[in-house]
Amino acid sequence: MSQITPAQQLFDLTGQVALVTGASSGLGRRFAQVLAAQGAKVVAAARRSDRLQDLAATSPNIVPLAMDVTDTAAQAGALDAAERGFGPLTLLVNNAGIGGGGRIVDTPEAEWERVMRTNVDSIWHLSRAFAQRLIARERSGAIINIASLVAHRVGMSSASYAISKAAVLHMTRAQAFEWARHGIRVNAICPGYISSEMTDDYLASPAGQEMIRRVPQRRSGQPSDLDGTLLLLASSRASGFMTGAEINVDGGHALA
Numbered sequence: 506m507s508q509i510t511p512a513q514q515l516f517d518l519t520g521q522v523a524l525v526t527g528a529s530s531g532l533g534r535r536f537a538q539v540l541a542a543q544g545a546k547v548v549a550a551a552r553r554s555d556r557l558q559d560l561a562a563t564s565p566n567i568v569p570l571a572m573d574v575t576d577t578a579a580q581a582g583a584l585d586a587a588e589r590g591f592g593p594l595t596l597l598v599n600n601a602g603i604g605g606g607g608r609i610v611d612t613p614e615a616e617w618e619r620v621m622r623t624n625v626d627s628i629w630h631l632s633r634a635f636a637q638r639l640i641a642r643e644r645s646g647a648i649i650n651i652a653s654l655v656a657h658r659v660g661m662s663s664a665s666y667a668i669s670k671a672a673v674l675h676m677t678r679a680q681a682f683e684w685a686r687h688g689i690r691v692n693a694i695c696p697g698y699i700s701s702e703m704t705d706d707y708l709a710s711p712a713g714q715e716m717i718r719r720v721p722q723r724r725s726g727q728p729s730d731l732d733g734t735l736l737l738l739a740s741s742r743a744s745g746f747m748t749g750a751e752i753n754v755d756g757g758h759a760l761a
């Protein structure tokens with residue numbers, strides 16, 4: 506029988522170098538801090554550099570990286586810059602994302618393109634570049650894609666956003682399938698409604714309060730509700746046999 510690994514060691518990320526996109530606020534900021542607290546070196550990326558500087562000041566394990574994930578031509582350079590911070594990347598958290606407008610018939614062309622470029626295309630390009638590096642170096646690694654509860658359900662948010670998150674889930678499966686042989690695990694988290702800049706106004710509104718009453722746990726989440734799932738998927742000791750999985754963290758909302 507193999508030995509039991511103490512929980513502290515199971516989630517120890519010492520030696521890992523992570524790139525977290527969308528780290529200037531909300532979930533991404535929390536993800537960067539949680540990974541850094543478990544010993545990972547973290548490159549925190551987003552467009553608002555001032556926010557990233559503040560975040561980096563909270564931990565010697567975090568460095569900021571100004572990056573627009575929609576600028577695909579600049580992504581190879583951004584990965585080079587990320588690796589100048591702490592060395593070769595081993596973990597990628599594709600978290601940057603934006604919400605969408607309203608009904609399909611009212612959604613301007615530019616809005617659709619903005620949502621797809623930010624939420625889908627960026628993950629395609631960044632994950633591909635990250636995997637190419639790992640494969641060339643014959644190193645293992647992990648990708649965590651942030652999808653959403655609405656990847657499975659329409660009518661809860663804008664159609665463009667829901668469609669983009671469904672694409673993130675299918676991309677997760679395709680990436681996991683193709684890269685498993687290279688030791689790259691790819692999994693997704695599907696959060697329900699979590700307090701952040703993206704959702705706070707809605708959650709405080711009458712419609713948001715009504716929605717919360719339909720969540721089986723009768724509450725929205727906090728970014729800290731995702732800590733355990735993030736660490737599970739980030740640690741190859743904890744989830745080395747998991748790839749292509751999607752984990753709901755939603756207070757039971759998907760059941761309602």
Ligand SMILES: NC(=O)c1ccc[n+]([C@@H]2O[C@H](COP(=O)([O-])OP(=O)(O)OC[C@H]3O[C@@H](n4cnc5c(N)ncnc54)[C@H](OP(=O)(O)O)[C@@H]3O)[C@@H](O)[C@H]2O)c1
Pocket residue numbers: 526527528529530531532533550551552553554556572573574575600601602603604623651652653654695696697698699700701702703704
């Ligand atoms: N909160 C929820 O209830 C919830 C539920 C399910 C899924 N999610 C997903 O979780 C992720 C984080 O959302 P959040 O709730 O934390 O929202 P948030 O507070 O608005 O954060 C979004 C982050 O994405 C970054 N971002 C947006 N466009 C970018 C771009 N072009 N280039 C680089 N970074 C960009 C923003 O940084 P800059 O503006 O500084 O670039 C920001 O750091 C998103 O993918 C979202 O869809 C959230």
